[in-house]
Amino acid sequence: MSLFIDSTGFSYSRRILDALRVDPVLMLMLCILSIFGMMLLYSASGSNVDLMLRQLTRLTMALVLLVAVANIPPRVLKKISIWLYMGGVILLVAVMVYGEIGKGAQRWLDLGFIRFQPSEILKLAVPMVVASYLADRVLPVGWKELVVSVLLVSVPVLLIARQPDLGTAILVGSAGFFVLFLAGVRWKIMLSLGVLLSLMAPLLWKVALRDYQRDRILTLLNPESDPLGSGYHIIQSKIAIGSGGVYGKGWLNGTQSQLDFIPERSTDFIFSVFGEEFGFFGSILLIFLYLIIIYRGLYIAAHAPENFGRLLAGALSLTFFVYVFVNTGMVTGLLPVVGVPLPLISYGGTSMVTLMMGFGLIMSIRSSKRYLG
Amino acid sequence: MFKRVYLKDDFLESRLIRRRLIVSAGIVLVLIGIVVARLYVLQIVDYEHFSTLSDSNRIRIRALPPTRGLIYDRNGVVMANNLPAYRLEIVREQVEDMDETLSRLKHYIAYTDQDLDRFQLLSRRRRPFESIPLRLNLNDEEVARLAVNLHKFSGVEINARLTRNYPKGSHAVHALGYVGRIDVDDLSRVDEISYAGTSHIGKLGLEKYYETELHGTVGVQQVEVNAKGRTLRVLNETPPIPGKNLHLTIDSKLQEVAEQSFGEESGALVAINPNNGEILALVSMPIFDPNLFVNGVSYENYNELRDSPSRPLFNRALSGQYPPGSTAKPFFALAALEANVIDKDNTVTCKGFYRLPNEERKFRDWKKGGHGEMNMKNAITQSCDVYFYDLSYRLGIDKMSALLEQFGFGQKTNIDSTGERAGILPSREWKRKTEGIMWFPGETLNTGIGQGAFLVTPLQLANSIAALSLKGKRYRPRLVRSIKDNNTEELLETRVEIAGQYQLSKESNWTHIQDSMINVVHGLRGTAARISRGLKYKMAGKTGTSQVFGIAQDEEYDAETIAKNLRDHGLFISYAPAGKPRIAVAVIVENGGHGSSSAAPIARKVMDAYLLGKS
Missing domain, CATH: 3.40.710.10 (DD-peptidase/beta-lactamase superfamily)
Incomplete structure (x- = not known):
């Protein structure tokens, strides 16, 4: 931390960061969040040091990748985006055919030396490809561009939703949607799309959603209807957060978390642990940190030298927001339970790496020549 | 004829994107505000409610049964006391193959189908880490035989519980009466709280008449449990008060x-x-x-006593x-x-x-x-x-x-x-x-x-x-x-x-x-x-x-x-x-x-x- 605060070394460290093409504000926030995350993971895992070390390894790897990605110039990113996209979609199809089944869904691809979820690639590839496609068109987007973009987005989204992985599908879908939104799809069109979607809602309810997904939505509306079954997660999570009160029960002292009442407490429900142990103040502080990151991302987008950068940085920042909103919304009982982790804090490798690479993209855009100049 | 030609205008486009970014920033703020408001409701407005729920999740009250009072004759001869009765118990979660364990146990100790039925019934009701009795009232020989071979079984335990005992057997039975397991009828008569944890109650004679004195006062233990119900620590304990001793006028x-x-x-x-x-x-x-009668009389024994023409169960005095x-x-x-x-x-x-x-x-x-x-x-x-x-x-x-x-x-x-x-x-x-x-x-x-x-x-x-x-x-x-x-x-x-x-x-x-x-x-x-x-x-x-x-x-x-x-x-x-x-x-x-x-x-x-x- 002294790297930034020390007044004599300030310009020096600034130069190092610039040389690494790293944005100091984002980097600082990401580091603070990661430290928070480690502390919380220690508590949520029941003081499991092994688990923390594994997460630390991933974090280091993710930070290295961040810097690596930050050093790829935007114009190269723009060029490779279509290949990345196509590769991702092919892998998705491969997963459908050969993939491994984990927790009842087919998401993993085992390449022998590494196991990963191709859907993670699409979290970056989809906004990249849509941004690169739209960057060269006249904005606001016309009908043709709209149709092409929607196709580009919906193919991987449907593939992912079929796995089924609703959380990732939402994240990928919204990333693509944000590019379109920023590229200026007319309000009228968005409105009519919205109306169309809500008209189709009953059909989607029956056809597109699986039983357990319908259950989750019904559970959200009335969790007490099945307190030991599908409602259990959400009830226990609300109890944990609510019982945290203003200041929380203290680090490692959350009874709901330490006594196993919160399921998935080191992954999707880690915010419940946070809310219980650090209370309302802690939660506000955490959300504030997230807000700074999102706004910094939007700021970089606004100051990017060209459309590709503007659209991509903006869309990635907003997708990051979706992570935060969907996760906090679901653990507080505002949204149905979908598998969206709390970014940079939940235990789990792939999402952490993807997120950091996303920030690498944003930093690459910030460092492009004209932006700096 | 003119065809409208759209030219890329970076200034206009960047202004458009910026406008959209600002709108997005606003929407983000509003949605974050909703989450914050939700947290406010959960953690500040409804704090008491959730705090209570959280405590009732983790805190359980356990009853500690008191030791029953002893009965002496007028010269201090013990007429009724409490002895540890040994029982064979099994902790389900520690047993790998239950069928195999049960059949192997049969070599060392006899148990009836009745025992097995009760064991299986309790297995379904109790949690996997709780011990479930398979055989009650092991005699010394059985205890010894099992104890020597206990290392061959995982999850099998010999536990002792205090049980009423009449050391002189049938001596003075009609004066003393006896205790038996609490049944539905008894439950409707006694205070359920003070009998929580107590398994036996006076059924006849002195044991029944002086039930209040003999029973004692139940103790309370406040324990913290995890989500599976396993006790982690004792938060608070009020020990039970043992029942009072009776000194009889009877000369043994x-x-x-x-x-x-x-x-x-x-x-x-x-x-x-x-x-x-x-x-x-x-x-x-x-x-x-x-x-x-203390631990439930068998059908044969009971029928024999009941149908005997000399009516031993009848208190003629x-x-x-x-x-x-x-x-x-x-x-x-x-x-x-x-x-x-x-x-x-x-x-x-x-x-x-x-x-x-x-x-x-x-x-x-x-x-x-x-x-x-x-x-x-x-x-x-x-x-x-x-x-x-x-x-x-x-x-x-x-x-x-x-x-x-x-x-x-x-x-x-x-x-x-x-x-x-x-x-x-x-x-x-x-x-x-x-x-x-x-x-x-x-x-x-x-x-x-x-x-x-x-x-x-x-x-x-x-x-x-x-x-x-x-x-x-x-x-x-x-x-x-x-x-x-x-x-x-x-x-x-x-x-x-x-x-x-x-x-x-x-x-x-x-x-x-x-x-x-x-x-x-x-x-x-x-x-x-x-x-x-x-x-x-x-x-x-x-x-x-x-x-x-x-x-x-x-x-x-x-x-x-x-x-x-x-x-x-x-x-x-x-x-x-x-x-x-x-x-x-x-x-x-x-x-x-x-x-x-x-x-x-x-x-x-x-x-x-x-x-x-x-x-």
Whole structure:
């Protein structure tokens, strides 16, 4: 931390960061969040040091990748985006055919030396490809561009939703949607799309959603209807957060978390642990940190030298927001339970790496020549 | 013709994107605001609610059952205590292959299908980390065999729990009663909170009557559990207070002498200290082992006890009701003297039967051919029925039952135990109430020799003769002498209560009755003369015989030809030493024939043991 605060070394460290093409504000926030995350993971895992070390390894790897990605110039990113996209979609199809089944869904691809979820690639590839496609068109987007973009987005989204992985599908879908939104799809069109979607809602309810997904939505509306079954997660999570009160029960002292009442407490429900142990103040502080990151991302987008950068940085920042909103919304009982982790804090490798690479993209855009100049 | 051409204009486009970015930033702020508002509601507005829910998730209240109080006899001999009973228990989550474990266990220890059924039922109800009993009440050999081989099994444990134990087995069972597992009926009677964790409750006798004292006070443990219900630590504990100890009036040695004196016979004996109502021995024969009932009696054992013709489960001393027969005569004689309707020296000629004026029916004397000339003393000594027919006829039922009521007949003694019955003291009023018809003079005569509707319990009879020995002062009989609080070490004596006091109109009336009763034992022609040989103290007594079935007018009663279970009951009441009584005894030997041969020797043995310390 002294790297930034020390007044004599300030310009020096600034130069190092610039040389690494790293944005100091984002980097600082990401580091603070990661430290928070480690502390919380220690508590949520029941003081499991092994688990923390594994997460630390991933974090280091993710930070290295961040810097690596930050050093790829935007114009190269723009060029490779279509290949990345196509590769991702092919892998998705491969997963459908050969993939491994984990927790009842087919998401993993085992390449022998590494196991990963191709859907993670699409979290970056989809906004990249849509941004690169739209960057060269006249904005606001016309009908043709709209149709092409929607196709580009919906193919991987449907593939992912079929796995089924609703959380990732939402994240990928919204990333693509944000590019379109920023590229200026007319309000009228968005409105009519919205109306169309809500008209189709009953059909989607029956056809597109699986039983357990319908259950989750019904559970959200009335969790007490099945307190030991599908409602259990959400009830226990609300109890944990609510019982945290203003200041929380203290680090490692959350009874709901330490006594196993919160399921998935080191992954999707880690915010419940946070809310219980650090209370309302802690939660506000955490959300504030997230807000700074999102706004910094939007700021970089606004100051990017060209459309590709503007659209991509903006869309990635907003997708990051979706992570935060969907996760906090679901653990507080505002949204149905979908598998969206709390970014940079939940235990789990792939999402952490993807997120950091996303920030690498944003930093690459910030460092492009004209932006700096 | 012009075609509209759109040119890329970076300035306009960047302005468009910026506008959209600003809109997005606004939407982000609004949505984040919703989350913050939600957190505010959960963590600040509804904090109390969720805090309570969180605590009730993790905090459980466990009951700690108290240790049941012990029971001692009057000399400190342990009559009931608590012993660790060993049980074989299995912790499901520690067993890899349950079927294999169960079949392997069979090599070391026997268990029935009934055991297995209960085990499987509990397995479904209890959590995997809780131990579930497979076999209860392991004997020492089984414990040893298992303990040696326990290392071959994972998740199999031998655990001990305190269980009620009656170290002397069937000894004094009808005085003590017993405990058994709490059933649905019991639960509706007791306070559920104070019995949480308690598995046994007094079912009969003292164990039931003194349940409150013996049970103690339940303790409470507040524990923290995790989501699976496993206890992690104890937050708070109020230890249970053990039940109070009972010190009985019963003398275990005397009780044993009495039980042995019965031999194979069925019957009852109650020995009482006339001066304070303390029960010295309370016997009902045959006896049974109450330990069978503590952990649920098996069907075979229960059926055997229930169907046995000698009815061992029946507490004859308190619940058995018998015609008092001739043992009622001294009381009626006293009544006649007190009412001044008969002079003690007046005589009646006994020809073997009695006839009411203007009636054909003959009332027989037990002695064929009669006793001849009889005054009161001789009539009591030889138990002449005809004399008492005449006496009853002159006295009348009202005066008869009035005096006997004062000696406790026809009413409960209110002993501190359960199952006591009141017997029946016939009277005009009783007849009207129960049968709704008038009293017949013939019934007065039958009552006068202790037959007819007249019924007494052995306890009642003992208490009445005790009252007679004290000229009419009657105490409430007690089984418990003192109660010891294990917590405060305080010893609380039970109260000596006077149940009634008859005022003699003339002391000499009573003296005459006592003299007559001494004559029953010590006189040459006394019906109990055979027990007087070698008697070192002065005993007053009265024999009795009560009919099990009625004999028709002209039939003969012949003990030899009658089936054992239809033979008369033999009775004997007595106290000693006469004049300064220390013990009163009532004995009934079922189907024992005449009281002089069956019941009186038993009373002698008990009195010898008590007064002379001989056993």
